[in-house]
Amino acid sequence: MDTIEKQREKIVAKKEVDHIVVRFSGDSGDGMQLTGMQFTDTAALYGNDLSTFPDFPSEIRAPIGTVAGVSGFQVHFGSREIFTPGDSYDVLVAMNAAALKVDLPKLRRGGIIIVNTQGFDKKNLGLAKYPPDADPLNDGSLSNYTIHAIDITKLTKECLVDSGLGTKEVERSKNMFVLGLLFWMFDKEMDHTIKFINDKFTKKPEIAEANIKVLQAGWNYGDNTEIFTTQFKIGPAKLPPGTYRNITGNQAIVVGLLAASEQSGLPLFIGSYPITPATDILHELSKYKANGVKTFQAEDEIAGIASAIGASYTGSLAVTTTSGPGMALKTEAMGLATMLEIPLLIIDVQRGGPSTGLPTKTEQSDLLMAMFGRHGEAPLPVLAASTPSDCFNTVFEACKIAVEHMTPVILLSDGYIANGSEPWRFPNAEDLGTISNSFLQKANGADEKLLPYKRNEFFVRPWIKPGTKGLEHRIGGLEKQDETGNVSYEAANHEKMTMLRAAKIRAIEDFIPPAAPDTGADHGRLLVLGWGSTYGAIKTAVKEMLAEGEDVAHLHLHHINPFPKNLGELLNNYDKVLIPEMNSGQLLQLIRAKYLVPATGLSKVQGQPFTTAEIKEKMLQLLKA
Amino acid sequence: METLTLEKPQSLTAKDFSSDMEVKWCPGCGDYSILKQVQTVFPDLGIPKENFVFISGIGCSSRFSYYMDTYGMHSIHGRAAAIASGVKAANPELSVWVVSGDGDSMSIGGNHFIHLMRKNFDINYLMFNNQIYSLTKGQYSPTSEKGKITKTSPYGSIEEPFNPSELALGAKASFVARTLDRDPKHMQGILRRAHQHRGTSFVEVYQNCPVFNDGAFFAFSDKETKKEEALQLEDGKPLVFGNDDDKGIILDGLTPVIVDLKEGGRGRDELWIHDEKDKTKANLIARFFDTAFDGHHFPRPFGVIYAEERPTYEDNMAAQIELQKEKKGKQPLQKILSGDKTWTIF
Numbered sequence: 001m002d003t004i005e006k007q008r009e010k011i012v013a014k015k016e017v018d019h020i021v022v023r024f025s026g027d028s029g030d031g032m033q034l035t036g037m038q039f040t041d042t043a044a045l046y047g048n049d050l051s052t053f054p055d056f057p058s059e060i061r062a063p064i065g066t067v068a069g070v071s072g073f074q075v076h077f078g079s080r081e082i083f084t085p086g087d088s089y090d091v092l093v094a095m096n097a098a099a100l101k102v103d104l105p106k107l108r109r110g111g112i113i114i115v116n117t118q119g120f121d122k123k124n125l126g127l128a129k130y131p132p133d134a135d136p137l138n139d140g141s142l143s144n145y146t147i148h149a150i151d152i153t154k155l156t157k158e159c160l161v162d163s164g165l166g167t168k169e170v171e172r173s174k175n176m177f178v179l180g181l182l183f184w185m186f187d188k189e190m191d192h193t194i195k196f197i198n199d200k201f202t203k204k205p206e207i208a209e210a211n212i213k214v215l216q217a218g219w220n221y222g223d224n225t226e227i228f229t230t231q232f233k234i235g236p237a238k239l240p241p242g243t244y245r246n247i248t249g250n251q252a253i254v255v256g257l258l259a260a261s262e263q264s265g266l267p268l269f270i271g272s273y274p275i276t277p278a279t280d281i282l283h284e285l286s287k288y289k290a291n292g293v294k295t296f297q298a299e300d301e302i303a304g305i306a307s308a309i310g311a312s313y314t315g316s317l318a319v320t321t322t323s324g325p326g327m328a329l330k331t332e333a334m335g336l337a338t339m340l341e342i343p344l345l346i347i348d349v350q351r352g353g354p355s356t357g358l359p360t361k362t363e364q365s366d367l368l369m370a371m372f373g374r375h376g377e378a379p380l381p382v383l384a385a386s387t388p389s390d391c392f393n394t395v396f397e398a399c400k401i402a403v404e405h406m407t408p409v410i411l412l413s414d415g416y417i418a419n420g421s422e423p424w425r426f427p428n429a430e431d432l433g434t435i436s437n438s439f440l441q442k443a444n445g446a447d448e449k450l451l452p453y454k455r456n457e458f459f460v461r462p463w464i465k466p467g468t469k470g471l472e473h474r475i476g477g478l479e480k481q482d483e484t485g486n487v488s489y490e491a492a493n494h495e496k497m498t499m500l501r502a503a504k505i506r507a508i509e510d511f512i513p514p515a516a517p518d519t520g521a522d523h524g525r526l527l528v529l530g531w532g533s534t535y536g537a538i539k540t541a542v543k544e545m546l547a548e549g550e551d552v553a554h555l556h557l558h559h560i561n562p563f564p565k566n567l568g569e570l571l572n573n574y575d576k577v578l579i580p581e582m583n584s585g586q587l588l589q590l591i592r593a594k595y596l597v598p599a600t601g602l603s604k605v606q607g608q609p610f611t612t613a614e615i616k617e618k619m620l621q622l623l624k625a
Numbered sequence: 626m627e628t629l630t631l632e633k634p635q636s637l638t639a640k641d642f643s644s645d646m647e648v649k650w651c652p653g654c655g656d657y658s659i660l661k662q663v664q665t666v667f668p669d670l671g672i673p674k675e676n677f678v679f680i681s682g683i684g685c686s687s688r689f690s691y692y693m694d695t696y697g698m699h700s701i702h703g704r705a706a707a708i709a710s711g712v713k714a715a716n717p718e719l720s721v722w723v724v725s726g727d728g729d730s731m732s733i734g735g736n737h738f739i740h741l742m743r744k745n746f747d748i749n750y751l752m753f754n755n756q757i758y759s760l761t762k763g764q765y766s767p768t769s770e771k772g773k774i775t776k777t778s779p780y781g782s783i784e785e786p787f788n789p790s791e792l793a794l795g796a797k798a799s800f801v802a803r804t805l806d807r808d809p810k811h812m813q814g815i816l817r818r819a820h821q822h823r824g825t826s827f828v829e830v831y832q833n834c835p836v837f838n839d840g841a842f843f844a845f846s847d848k849e850t851k852k853e854e855a856l857q858l859e860d861g862k863p864l865v866f867g868n869d870d871d872k873g874i875i876l877d878g879l880t881p882v883i884v885d886l887k888e889g890g891r892g893r894d895e896l897w898i899h900d901e902k903d904k905t906k907a908n909l910i911a912r913f914f915d916t917a918f919d920g921h922h923f924p925r926p927f928g929v930i931y932a933e934e935r936p937t938y939e940d941n942m943a944a945q946i947e948l949q950k951e952k953k954g955k956q957p958l959q960k961i962l963s964g965d966k967t968w969t970i971f
Contacts, residue, residue: 310711476699
């Protein structure tokens with residue numbers, strides 16, 4: 001009887017690195033998003049800094065095995081500060097031939113490929129449109145990479161041979177094998193994922209058990225087989241002390257709205273129609289019924305904003321969320337809210353356009369629509385969030401401006417930061433600012449007369465709730481007489497009111513922080529001016545260039561209307577200004593028009609965020625010129 | 626001696642509901658009568674004046690909100706129902722009234738209209754139907770009869786009109802009624818009923834446009850024709866009409882049949898008794914519209930066609946919020962900020 005355990009002969013090298021990018025890629029049904037998120041949570045809880053980029057098709061289940069159905073999740077994690085999901089990746093997990101085909105171009109030379117060989121049979125190669133007789137795993141075309149070809153499907157099946165589960169359920173667990181293997185490769189604990197699986201399948205313990213078994217098998221496969229000889233060690237990042245959580249942009253918007261409701265004492269109402277990539281905000285808020293949140297899934301985009309206008313009229317903190325096509329439908333109602341001068345938050349999570357465009361891909365092409373997309377002259381404050389966690393600050397500030405300045409406010413996010421995540425050192429509730437609201441209780445004019453459009457020194461009119469005794473009055477979309485709010489067609493009054501509405505928005509510049517460079521000095525040879533989700537790529541590029549001794553700086557705009565007061569002055573402190581945007585130059589137009597500076601644009605309209613390299617290349621070009 | 630007195634309910638008059646805005650409808654417009662009936666009925670409803678809210682869309686009808694000395698919003702074309710939904714959801718204490726026209730409700734606002742009926746907010750929806758676009762000076766509307774000659778249909782409209790009560794019932798309205806501008810007493814009664822009904826009350830008001838569609842409904846109010854052309858519905862009463870109450874309606878299976886009550890045959894004891902709660906029969910009554918049922922001409926029904934008590938949207942919303950408050954309790958803000966999974970860096 002052999003009682004001696006087999007001695008472990010394998011020698012594993014532990015390699016310390018300070019950051020790694022992993023791309024999980026597979027068919028839409030392969031569970032790559034879940035695998036990526038589990039890996040991310042584990043890295044986050046361990047203390048890595050990170051940035052993620054879920055990149056998936058708009059079809060829920062495109063034909064299996066095709067290029068159209070490839071769903072990817074990219075995570076960049078490290079022991080140093082991380083600002084982007086990474087220009088290229090170090091490790092690519094490809095569950096089938098289509099995934100390899102789509103994602104190979106951005107794998108670093110010398111990078112590691114892990115493939116599921118069953119996804120590379122003749123049928124899958126054909127579906128991925130490889131030429132007949134192609135054999136990418138064996139024909140030498142991947143010789144620049146380290147390739148681990150594993151029959152993950154078979155190993156998963158063997159592991160669950162006695163589980164009593166059906167073929168479908170067994171095959172569905174194969175992503176856990178990958179996850180287990182990756183946990184081994186990066187020396188991560190599996191506790192968090194095991195708990196997640198147990199929580200998720202409380203009512204189906206046999207499924208939970210199977211998933212955990214496969215997860216463990218993946219880990220063991222890395223640990224035991226000879227083919228894996230290196231484990232990577234990425235220590236915790238030296239982030240500022242504090243307590244952190246991982247958060248996506250859409251989640252941060254939800255938390256921000258709940259915080260704004262609490263800090264203003266106003267009940268929260270959201271009127272929205274589902275649209276990618278904004279829908280998660282409505283999903284999440286719908287769970288907060290116990291906090292009194294009223295969520296209204298409207299019959300269309302117009303009813304979304306219209307119901308929010310109704311709720312705001314009665315004294316709620318009212319929000320509508322959408323993306324480009326919905327934004328277009330809401331424009332008439334935005335004009336009404338502008339005329340009514342009531343608080344309202346319009347959140348546009350941008351995506352590729354025009355029309356249906358690229359629903360699941362990112363773009364910053366709604367900026368000019370946010371600025372000017374209403375008939376008549378109807379200026380509104382426009383704010384833009386720059387990172388997933390920054391969505392919290394931005395939405396809170398947007399609510400504050402809306403309520404304190406009695407105006408609709410547009411907040412621009414985009415698909416990249418809406419779905420992407422990063423660690424967030426969340427604030428203490430007691431450190432949050434307040435949002436002051438005051439409802440008019442009695443007539444504000446001479447002789448007990450109510451003047452609904454009488455303004456304070458910042459041109460702000462009072463908020464008057466229906467139900468307030470003695471203050472019955474009518475408002476509407478027709479032009480108002482100054483102060484009384486009565487209908488007026490008088491020529492001079494219309495001009496006066498147009499100017500007053502604009503002055504009210506302009507006056508907000510006194511309430512927003514001055515512009516200051518995020519990185520680099522407040523003068524120099526080249527300023528990179530950004531807005532929105534380009535933050536991470538620009539910051540990384542500018543930091544690297546500074547380290548290389550270049551005289552460059554990064555300024556990121558959070559307020560696009562009104563601009564910070566000192567912006568023009570600051571722009572003149574630099575020899576050159578570069579504006580990278582995921583559009584064909586919209587902020588560029590605004591900046592040139594307003595400040596007459598010869599700024600240069602850098603456009604990318606590919607549904608994909610900028611890489612650091614792209615920005616650096618343009619910076620170098622400008623510095624040399 | 627000082628005593629504590631409970632504040633009496635406001636004693637209001639019609640004048641209290643009249644705003645200081647000059648009413649600018651055309652002379653002879655049916656809207657004047659509707660405004661008057663609303664202002665007549667409102668003081669008796671037992672609602673504090675400040676709790677009334679009028680939301681209107683765009684069109685002649687929608688200027689209504691400016692003329693009521695209540696809270697009011699004259700909004701944008703077709704969207705009054707959606708705005709009113711937000712008002713009622715956010716503050717169920719308010720008595721919310723929508724004023725809209727046939728174009729505003731059935732054309733540009735058709736989507737909001739059907740969804741409001743289905744959702745059943747406790748909102749009173751007054752649709753002034755003049756079967757014409759008036760504010761834009763005379764184009765056919767979605768309720769104009771086929772063949773209508775207007776500026777946009779010089780050779781006659783080729784479109785089939787909506788039958789509003791049929792549409793409302795199809796959209797699951799819980800209260801459907803019809804009245805007309807020239808019958809003030811009837812209208813007052815319907816307005817009271819609409820107010821009493823908890824749920825969306827759809828009231829179609831036939832309203833004369835003396836400029837662009839004069840006399841469209843005179844057959845239902847003129848002495849000579851009224852009794853032949855209009856069928857007055859009363860709950861629990863038989864369907865009888867005609868100059869000498871000499872005609873009745875019976876149900877032959879699911880087919881309504883007009884019977885002559887003078888000449889024997891099928892007698893009074895077989896008459897169809899109106900039951901506001903019977904949806905199947907309400908659907909049939911709603912179809913008494915021009916030549917329904919094998920081309921027979923039926924009188925147009927006025928009164929409450931259908932009334933059903935079912936929970937309102939805002940009640941369901943409040944109940945769900947209360948239940949979750951009990952089950953989960955309010956999450957403190959700090960807990961929302963931190964989420965479920967955190968880590969600390971020292």
